[in-house]
Amino acid sequence: MADSVNFHFDIDGDNFTSAGEASVMIKKLLRQMEFSPDVIRRVSVAMYEGEINMVIHANGGTADVNVFCDRIEIVLKDNGPGIADVRLAMQEGYSTAPDNIRSLGFGAGMGLPNMKRYTDDMRIESEVGRGTTIYMTVNV
Amino acid sequence: MPEPERDILGGYAGDLLSWVMGRASSGDVWVTIMSNLNIVAVASLADPACILLAEGVELDDGVRERAEVQGVNVLRSGKNVFRLCAEIASLI
Ligand SMILES: Nc1ncnc2c1ncn2[C@@H]1O[C@H](COP(=O)(O)OP(=O)(O)O)[C@@H](O)[C@H]1O
Ligand SMILES: [Mg+2]
Numbered sequence: 001m002a003d004s005v006n007f008h009f010d011i012d013g014d015n016f017t018s019a020g021e022a023s024v025m026i027k028k029l030l031r032q033m034e035f036s037p038d039v040i041r042r043v044s045v046a047m048y049e050g051e052i053n054m055v056i057h058a059n060g061g062t063a064d065v066n067v068f069c070d071r072i073e074i075v076l077k078d079n080g081p082g083i084a085d086v087r088l089a090m091q092e093g094y095s096t097a098p099d100n101i102r103s104l105g106f107g108a109g110m111g112l113p114n115m116k117r118y119t120d121d122m123r124i125e126s127e128v129g130r131g132t133t134i135y136m137t138v139n140v
Numbered sequence: 141m142p143e144p145e146r147d148i149l150g151g152y153a154g155d156l157l158s159w160v161m162g163r164a165s166s167g168d169v170w171v172t173i174m175s176n177l178n179i180v181a182v183a184s185l186a187d188p189a190c191i192l193l194a195e196g197v198e199l200d201d202g203v204r205e206r207a208e209v210q211g212v213n214v215l216r217s218g219k220n221v222f223r224l225c226a227e228i229a230s231l232i
Contacts, residue, residue, distance in 0.1 A: 016178075017176075017177045017178070017202075019178065019181070020178065020181030020182075020185070021181070023181070023185060024181055024184050024185065024210065027184065027185060037166065037187075041166070041185070041186075041187065044185045045161050045162070045185055045186070048161065048181065048182075048185050049158065049161065104157075104174075104176050104178060105155050105156055105157040105174045105176070105178065105179075106157055106158070106178070108156040108157070108158040108159055109158075110156070110158035110159060110162055111158050113162075114158055114161060114162045117162065118162075
C-alpha cells in the first residue's frame with residue numbers, strides 16, 4: 001500500500017466564526033500537492049459540511065485527513081449526542097438546527113447529502129449519547 | 141479587491157450555505173444577502189469569482205479583513221437579488 005500524508009485538526013465546538021478553517025487549510029495543502037480542482041473541491045466541501053456539523057450539532061471534534069496517491073480519506077470524529085436515525089438525517093432538508101444557526105444560513109439539511117454526493121464512499125457510525133464518526137473517501 | 145483579475149463565468153443566487161456549497165460553480169458571481177463571517181469560508185471552498193451582497197447589506201470590518209486574507213472578492217449593491225441577477229445575466 002502506498003504511503004500517506006496525514007493531517008490532524010481539532011475542531012473547536014465553541015467558535016462558530018472560525019468553523020471551516022480546517023477545510024480551508026486542507027484545500028490549500030491539496031492545492032500545493034497539485035491535486036485537480038475537482039478533487040480539491042469535493043474533499044474540501046465534504047469536509048466543511050462535516051466540520052460545520054460537528055460545531056453545530058456535536059460541540060466540536062477532530063478531523064483526520066489521510067492523503068494517498070490514489071485517494072483521500074477523511075475521518076471526522078466527535079463525542080456529541082449521536083444521530084438516532086441516520087437514514088432520516090441523510091434525507092435532503094432534514095435538520096434539527098436551531099433558529100439562531102439557521103439565521104446564519106446553516107441548517108438547510110443539505111450537509112450530509114452534500115457529503116455523500118461529493119465523496120465516492122461515506123460511512124456513518126453513530127451511537128446516541130456517545131458520538132459520531134464519519135468516514136469519507138474521495139478517489140483521485 | 142484581493143483577486144481583481146477573476147472573470148465571472150456564471151452566477152448563483154442563494155442564502156443557504158449548503159446549497160451554495162453544493163450548487164454554485166467555480167467562477168460564478170454569488171449573489172446573497174448573507175454577510176456573516178461564514179460566507180468567506182464558503183466562498184473560499186466553493187470558489188466563486190466574487191460574492192455580491194444585495195439589498196445594500198453592510199459588510200463588517202472583521203468579515204472584510206477575513207475576505208481580504210483569504211483572497212475572496214466581495215462586492216456590494218443596493219439593488220435586490222432579482223434585479224442584480226437580471227442585470228448580470230444580460231452581461232454574461
Ligand atoms: N456530528 C453530528 N452529531 C449529531 N447529529 C448530527 C451530526 N451531523 C448531523 N447530525 C444530525 O443530522 C441532521 C442533518 O445534518 P445535515 O444534513 O448536515 O443538515 P443540517 O446540519 O443543516 O441540519 C442534523 O440536523 C442533525 O440532527
Ligand atoms: Mg449540516
